Amino acid sequence: METLVGFALQYSIALAQAREMVGVAAALLLAALAAYAGWHVTDRLVALRQRPDED
Structure with missing residues (x-):
């Protein structure tokens, strides 16, 4: 029994x-995904602003 x-x-x-x-690994993964998403959105916004106006 012991x-x-x-x-x-x-x-x-x-x-x-x-x-x-598991909590630490999930937090690191979420931080990495958030950083990637932030970079991707910023890159798209910069590319959109540099595109010549299409009238």
Whole structure:
């Protein structure tokens, strides 16, 4: 019985640490996607402003 309790405790600690790592990875991925999207939109706006007027 003690082995089962010990295993359950180790499992819950490992799961908590894994959750933290998944959260950090998700935050980094979201920051990278936001940076890319911001750069892309800025690039499109600059290209739009430099295009000659089409009347």
